[in-house]
Amino acid sequence: MVAVRWLAMNVIPFPSRAVAMEPLAFTIGARVDLRIGALAAGVVRPRGEAEEAFAYSTLARLLRAARMTWRERGAYTGLVLPTPPSIQASLDADLLSEAANEAGCTRQGLNFELCEREVVRDGGALAEALRARGWGVTLRADPDCPLPFGTKARTLYSELVLDAPETPDPFLALDDGDRSPLGRRLLAARAAGLVISAESVRTASQARMLAMAGFDRGGGPFAEAGLR
Numbered sequence: 001m002v003a004v005r006w007l008a009m010n011v012i013p014f015p016s017r018a019v020a021m022e023p024l025a026f027t028i029g030a031r032v033d034l035r036i037g038a039l040a041a042g043v044v045r046p047r048g049e050a051e052e053a054f055a056y057s058t059l060a061r062l063l064r065a066a067r068m069t070w071r072e073r074g075a076y077t078g079l080v081l082p083t084p085p086s087i088q089a090s091l092d093a094d095l096l097s098e099a100a101n102e103a104g105c106t107r108q109g110l111n112f113e114l115c116e117r118e119v120v121r122d123g124g125a126l127a128e129a130l131r132a133r134g135w136g137v138t139l140r141a142d143p144d145c146p147l148p149f150g151t152k153a154r155t156l157y158s159e160l161v162l163d164a165p166e167t168p169d170p171f172l173a174l175d176d177g178d179r180s181p182l183g184r185r186l187l188a189a190r191a192a193g194l195v196i197s198a199e200s201v202r203t204a205s206q207a208r209m210l211a212m213a214g215f216d217r218g219g220g221p222f223a224e225a226g227l228r
Contacts, residue, residue, distance in 0.1 A: 026062055028070060030223040031080070031197055034211040041111075042070050043080045043219060050084035056095050063103035063110070079105070080138055080159075082113040089118055093129030100135070111136035111158065120146045127156045139194075145181050149188040160189045162215075164198035170212035186214045 025047040031040045044066045046053035053062060066079060083091060100110055112130050116139055119127055127137045138159040139147070147153070165182070172183045189196050200220030201207050207222050 026066060028066060028079075029219055031217045031219045032223040034198075034201070034207045034215055034218050039075060039077050040217045041077050041080050042066075042075060043082065043113075045082065050087045054083070054087060054091060054096075056099050059096070059099040060102040063100055063105055067103060067105060067109070078109045078111060078136075080111045080113050082138075082140065083115065085115040085118050088115055088126065089122060091126060093126055093133060096130065097133045097135065107134040107136070111138045113138040113140050113159075113161065115140050116142040116145075116147055124152075124156065131156055138197075140199075141185070145185050149185075149192040149194070153189075153192045153194065157192075157194055159195040159197055159217075160185075161197045161199055162186075164201060164206070164210055164215065164218070166202070166206065168206075168209050168213040168215075170209055172213040190214060 027045045027047070029043040029045065031043060032038060033040050044063070046062055052058055063079075063081070070079060096112060112135055114127055114137060119139065120142075127139075130137050136158045137156055138161060139157045141160055141162045143163070162182070162185070169180075169183070172180075172186050186196060195216050196214060197217040197219065198210050198215050201210060201218035201222040202220060203222060207218055210218060
């Protein structure tokens, strides 16, 4: 089993080859399987201005640095790159895809995480364009749950990331159980075949309850320190 002391979210400087030699800084957090505790994915979060981090040359170097760091740590799970909601509407699928290709990322090794509210605003164009290029797409859920999960969701998304309750109802994911918005969303996501992840899990007890409630993965403090 993989130890996770190294999974703490560290700022990792990566010097640019450009003349200015500006360092790139990012963190890599963990998502783990809530049922068996195994490392499931790394989440890359650039530091600094979103517009600068997602510029083509910067993004390619950042993804390459994150991929190399992840491998050097002995982790061979895929990486997830959340896109900032503030600039998601301006992002271009060709730019994201080309930057990931230049960084040496494989289609199986990188998911782009999109904000649901922004997906609703653009009609899913960015998600569809990324999927057409072969990349995985994770959906970061909006609290109002505006998207239905039908046939289209099965083709576009591989994972749904939700804010998890501190004390979840263990019967959330049962067909005859909870009928709250969260319960309905879990049922719909599970029916669509999506991996369901909790954005942040604090304790082992919460992780067990979330697993019972229908969550597959979790990030946050439990993922960072729970595999000793």
